[in-house]
Amino acid sequence: MNKTDLLDSVTMAKFVSNGYLRFDEIIPKDLCEESKEAIALGEMDAYDKVGAPFYSLWEHSAMGKIFRLTTVRAIIESLLGPNPQYDHHYIHNKKAHTNDTDSLHQDGTYDTRDFGFDLLICFFPDDVSEKMGGTLVVPGSHFRKVNSGAIGRYQNIVGQQQLVCKAGTILFMHSNLWHSGRSNHSDNDRLLFKLRLNPTVEQVRLWNTEDINDSEILTILGERMPWHSGEQRLENINRIRLWRYMIGDPTPDFTTDKLWGTKLDDMPKVIYQDSVRSLDMKDSVVSE
């Protein structure tokens, strides 16, 4: 993989901040058609072996071609490394005129990793109109580990994004991002091919880091989301912790007077100065 094909740091910071990246019409239409035929023929019906090296699978299928496109492979590599493993895939076919109620969830149950994450890759081989009730995500929800459908009572959250897109669009989601489907009120079925992949390496500096000191990164990590409201500081702390993990910053967590330990000198501004002071304060310092 050429370094320049990989995602840049600014894009990675957006992933850390929002919990997903969206690429519109990244798959050519002919491959979308081919993949639909493969799905219709039942080629993708069976699960493959959990934990198999992903690029050992689907070599001669339409879906394999899609996930081997350089653009797609580069995005996966930037987030999971060059040799991710297959977890599972699923074909969601939401029939025309069917309801979906209270289905907000996080895939799986409590994820006990501190920083590592899987990718949920949602590929839409057809256009998705608003009436089709496409996948809805809650940006910035990926640090909130919950038990699967326990959040089903949350019907609407300020800032939620319901996907409306053209065929060939892919969402790359952090595995803990809150999401749901919505009712399909259109005359067409809605098709979604979902793939979950796991990393096999530490998710540190896997992307093109040439722009690692771009000042826009700090702005992105500090972006306010209205629904975080009183918890915005906490969310910013969680973003910065993940970012520091992903850039391989070895500074102990909020413990030394060289708090940030990197060229990211302005990080305190992202959390807000008063919180940073309290995070950095030690009883021993006070009593001396």
Add this chain to the structure above:
Amino acid sequence: MSESKYRQKILILYLGNASLNSEVVGWSLYDGTTDDEADIIDNEELPYKSVLAAMRDGWRVIGIPTINSPLIGREHKTDYLQFEFVLEKMELIDE
């Protein structure tokens, strides 16, 4: 069949902090006055800016969240929505 001609509507408002006057960050509606299957799509408009605004429109507050300390070691973790207020309206139904 119940003899009561009143049925309950429950509106749940998630607020930005513990104040009833803080901004709504999420909401849900459960309507016991109808047998029709609910669809979230009919409820996508922000209903009120705050709990107080809903009270002024006739909603009764029946549940207020407690304010909890975090567990030690989890001070900076976030998970479920913290400030969940439950409101009700009783409505007379047609026979």
